[in-house]
Amino acid sequence: MLSKKNISIPGLVLKIIIAWAMIAFVVYPVVSLLIQTFWQDGSLTTDVVGKVFSSARAVKSLKNSFILAFTLVVTVNIVGTLCVLFTEYWDIKGANILRLSYMTSLIYSGVVLVSGYKYVYGANGLLTKLLLMVFPNMNPNWFVGYGAVVFVMTFSCTQNHMMFLKNAIHSLDYHTVEAAKNMGAGGATIFFKVVLPVLKPTFFAITILTFLTGLGAMSAPLIVGGENFQTINPMIITFSKSNYSREVAAFLAIILGIATIILLSVFSRIEKSGNYVSVSKTKAKLTKQKINNPFLNALAHFVAWFMFVIYMLPIVLIVIYSFCDYNTIMTGDITASSFTLENYGKLFTSADAIKPYVVSIVYSLAAAALAAVISIICVRFVQKSKNKLNKLFEYGALIPWLLPSTLIALGLTMAYGDRNPLIFNKVLVGTTVILLIGYVVIKLPFSYRMIRSAFFSVDEDLEDAAKCMGASTFYTMRKVIIPVILPAVLSVMILNFNGLLADYDLTAFLYHPLFQPLGIVVKAASDENASIDAKCMSFVYTVVLMILSSIALYFGQGNGMQAIRRWKQKRIEKKVYSK
Numbered sequence: 001m002l003s004k005k006n007i008s009i010p011g012l013v014l015k016i017i018i019a020w021a022m023i024a025f026v027v028y029p030v031v032s033l034l035i036q037t038f039w040q041d042g043s044l045t046t047d048v049v050g051k052v053f054s055s056a057r058a059v060k061s062l063k064n065s066f067i068l069a070f071t072l073v074v075t076v077n078i079v080g081t082l083c084v085l086f087t088e089y090w091d092i093k094g095a096n097i098l099r100l101s102y103m104t105s106l107i108y109s110g111v112v113l114v115s116g117y118k119y120v121y122g123a124n125g126l127l128t129k130l131l132l133m134v135f136p137n138m139n140p141n142w143f144v145g146y147g148a149v150v151f152v153m154t155f156s157c158t159q160n161h162m163m164f165l166k167n168a169i170h171s172l173d174y175h176t177v178e179a180a181k182n183m184g185a186g187g188a189t190i191f192f193k194v195v196l197p198v199l200k201p202t203f204f205a206i207t208i209l210t211f212l213t214g215l216g217a218m219s220a221p222l223i224v225g226g227e228n229f230q231t232i233n234p235m236i237i238t239f240s241k242s243n244y245s246r247e248v249a250a251f252l253a254i255i256l257g258i259a260t261i262i263l264l265s266v267f268s269r270i271e272k273s274g275n276y277v278s279v280s281k282t283k284a285k286l287t288k289q290k291i292n293n294p295f296l297n298a299l300a301h302f303v304a305w306f307m308f309v310i311y312m313l314p315i316v317l318i319v320i321y322s323f324c325d326y327n328t329i330m331t332g333d334i335t336a337s338s339f340t341l342e343n344y345g346k347l348f349t350s351a352d353a354i355k356p357y358v359v360s361i362v363y364s365l366a367a368a369a370l371a372a373v374i375s376i377i378c379v380r381f382v383q384k385s386k387n388k389l390n391k392l393f394e395y396g397a398l399i400p401w402l403l404p405s406t407l408i409a410l411g412l413t414m415a416y417g418d419r420n421p422l423i424f425n426k427v428l429v430g431t432t433v434i435l436l437i438g439y440v441v442i443k444l445p446f447s448y449r450m451i452r453s454a455f456f457s458v459d460e461d462l463e464d465a466a467k468c469m470g471a472s473t474f475y476t477m478r479k480v481i482i483p484v485i486l487p488a489v490l491s492v493m494i495l496n497f498n499g500l501l502a503d504y505d506l507t508a509f510l511y512h513p514l515f516q517p518l519g520i521v522v523k524a525a526s527d528e529n530a531s532i533d534a535k536c537m538s539f540v541y542t543v544v545l546m547i548l549s550s551i552a553l554y555f556g557q558g559n560g561m562q563a564i565r566r567w568k569q570k571r572i573e574k575k576v577y578s579k
Contacts, residue, residue: 011473018377022396025437029411030403036414037250048251058248061235062255064221068149068231069214075154076210077203079307080161086304088169089195091288098304101311105159107549108315111219111504111519112542115526116314117152118143118223119321126317144226152220155310157213160206168202174286187289212260216404218505223526232256236406237508240413250414253407261402315546322539326532329539343540353537357544360501360518367439368496372489374440375447379455380477394448401445409509412438435510442506443496454488490555498552502545518545
């Protein structure tokens with residue numbers, strides 16, 4: 001029998017609150033979605049299945065999603081691998097400049113990135129206008145459909161390669177490469193027989209993420225897919241706007257969720273059954289490999305710099321247009337008199353112009369902080385309690401990883417008001433809270449996994465020493481544990497903030513019209529019927545967003561934190577020496 005001193009009342013209350021929140025905002029919305037879809041008028045019904053498969057648009061969107069997912073597995077892996085090889089493995093001139101361009105997808109993504117590509121290749125895009133001068137009979141709407149979506153997503157989804165595959169390349173043991181060279185192996189043999197097998201685990205992980213990204217694509221099909229190539233998520237938004245077709249949207253979201261769970265299970269099984277080459281315990285730093293064949297060397301340089309142009313063209317054009325007047329943006333004729341600071345002046349002097357930034361920043365900061373705090377509490381419950389029931393907190397935190405964001409959003413919408421009755425328009429605070437909850441839910445799995453890893457770096461002896469000195473659990477957490485894991489927690493918060501700043505997928509379901517976040521505003525500006533003023537401001541929004549994202553990425557990757565620590569250390573040393 002447990003003694004009273006073993007029962008922590010504050011801890012018990014905290015567990016009840018967290019458990020209630022997970023049930024209310026993670027489990028219940030999904031269950032509610034299932035009930036409202038398959039349980040009507042007091043009985044089980046499968047009418048929605050017939051509605052979906054009798055709808056040509058719905059069936060086509062399902063096919064398109066899987067086609068896109070399988071296509072991206074090939075194209076993104078090819079382009080992403082080349083990005084890493086050009087900058088980290090092969091000796092390519094200007095690799096540092098190339099690396100910066102290839103990493104631009106880390107500082108702007110989603111609806112903002114797709115809008116940037118549309119400004120280049122769309123019907124009114126700069127490149128299209130130049131092509132029309134050479135080929136006046138060409139179709140100005142050439143950049144629409146399957147090919148346009150694949151092109152945009154191929155070059156916008158390589159960030160995982162630049163983050164994870166790059167690290168895997170750097171972890172290679174150069175001794176194995178040298179050994180293969182000494183045995184007479186050529187460059188191609190070394191890459192396919194020595195290097196590639198070591199990278200297999202990373203490729204599996206990236207392939208899973210790429211497939212799921214393609215399956216749940218939203219922004220690219222919505223903006224450049226046109227009427228003939230729409231995927232599941234844009235169709236979910238379309239069907240969810242009507243009471244008659246809302247159950248169709250729900251069933252499509254359920255299909256997407258089931259497909260996600262099945263694919264994760266299959267890929268995980270394949271990954272576990274693989275045999276991978278291990279490296280020696282004493283590693284040698286990888287030296288960049290020269291391409292000895294002159295033709296292949298020239299071809300590699302050409303492809304590398306051609307990809308540089310593709311990555312940089314949307315960014316350069318967005319930056320230039322952000323300083324241009326509306327006539328220049330409409331005609332594409334850039335002259336010396338085109339440039340102005342009026343757009344930036346409006347951003348910082350007009351309350352309406354800066355409002356989307358304020359809304360997005362508040363939402364993103366609050367959600368990033370809440371996701372981190374909840375993750376810390378859940379990790380603590382799981383790691384420090386011998387009660388197996390506490391493992392449920394981990395499952396609750398990881399459930400959103402198995403579900404697409406549209407399923408979570410639609411579940412929250414149908415469970416807590418659906419925009420017309422109960423919460424959405426009658427209680428304004430209700431709508432803002434629901435969007436915040438949605439942000440927290442979709443960022444909870446990543447936060448939990450990263451913070452759980454950080455907890456392994458905590459020395460248990462420190463905690464035991466604090467307890468022996470009579471410190472309370474809360475004091476120990478605040479003064480001993482948090483300082484140790486703080487760098488990792490701050491990195492997680494910053495990366496979450498960066499990812500939410502221009503979110504559109506979840507926001508499209510849950511935002512309130514009076515508080516439009518940045519993603520909604522940028523998407524509206526990309527429409528053909530958008531006002532000139534909205535188009536002008538969208539360029540400014542994107543530039544400022546890239547600056548904010550770059551700063552967040554700098555600190556999120558640890559370089560900024562290290563710089564601050566070095567600065568503080570120098571100040572301390574200066575004070576010591578001055579005395």
